[in-house]
Amino acid sequence: MADPTTSGGYPLAEPGLWVEQVGSRVFAAGSPALFLDRDGTINVDTGYPDDPAEMVLRADIAEVIAAANRAGIPVIIVTNQSGIARGYFGWGDFAAVNGRVLELLRADSAFVDMVLACAYHEAGSGPLAAADHPMRKPNPGMLLEAASRLRLDLRRSLIVGDKEADMEAGQRAGLSQGWLVDGQAAVGPGFTIRPWCDRADFDGLLAAIAALGAVSGAS
Numbered sequence: 683m684a685d686p687t688t689s690g691g692y693p694l695a696e697p698g699l700w701v702e703q704v705g706s707r708v709f710a711a712g713s714p715a716l717f718l719d720r721d722g723t724i725n726v727d728t729g730y731p732d733d734p735a736e737m738v739l740r741a742d743i744a745e746v747i748a749a750a751n752r753a754g755i756p757v758i759i760v761t762n763q764s765g766i767a768r769g770y771f772g773w774g775d776f777a778a779v780n781g782r783v784l785e786l787l788r789a790d791s792a793f794v795d796m797v798l799a800c801a802y803h804e805a806g807s808g809p810l811a812a813a814d815h816p817m818r819k820p821n822p823g824m825l826l827e828a829a830s831r832l833r834l835d836l837r838r839s840l841i842v843g844d845k846e847a848d849m850e851a852g853q854r855a856g857l858s859q860g861w862l863v864d865g866q867a868a869v870g871p872g873f874t875i876r877p878w879c880d881r882a883d884f885d886g887l888l889a890a891i892a893a894l895g896a897v898s899g900a901s
């Protein structure tokens with residue numbers, strides 16, 4: 683198993699934080715973004731996935747990402763990867779798995795602009811051992827880091843995830859709405875959770891993304 687704390691040429695901002703700009707698309711300051719959880723949202727969650735060959739995209743997710751591409755807004759993956767802190771796999775395995783996910787998306791004409799991954803977890807050891815690390819969802823650190831780097835308008839940004847922790851991270855980052863895979867609608871202070879369960883939910887998500895492009899003036 684690879685040493686999880688070795689940078690090895692990987693885009694590690696710190697031992698437990700991967701921040702990778704993908705591609706060369708440039709976005710105007712003040713753009714909203716589409717944030718996406720990865721496991722269980724983009725790819726079928728196989729439980730601490732560490733084998734690129736096992737990666738399968740969830741239905742319709744490529745179309746959601748392609749809609750954001752058309753709207754001209756950045757697409758940003760924010761993923762907890764505690765399997766690294768737990769010693770199940772290393773950053774090299776993450777790189778292979780994540781590269782495969784991006785490859786599958788590209789094959790469906792869907793493009794990701796930035797990837798952030800947090801390896802910190804209280805069950806870890808060494809530099810990755812951290813209880814309640816600010817970068818680990820439900821804390822908003824990864825979203826705030828992306829916003830700082832891309833000068834995003836978080837209020838107008840959207841998040842799609844399959845866990846309450848994804849929604850909480852979005853709410854605490856200052857977003858106003860998120861879509862919860864197989865979840866239930868909920869309205870909280872300044873933040874609305876919308877379910878993504880059926881075709882109507884999916885159409886609503888696509889419409890919300892398209893509306894962001896219209897406001898941003900993207901062609």
Ligand SMILES: [Mg+2]
Binds near residue numbers: 719720722723727845
């Ligand atoms: Mg997930």
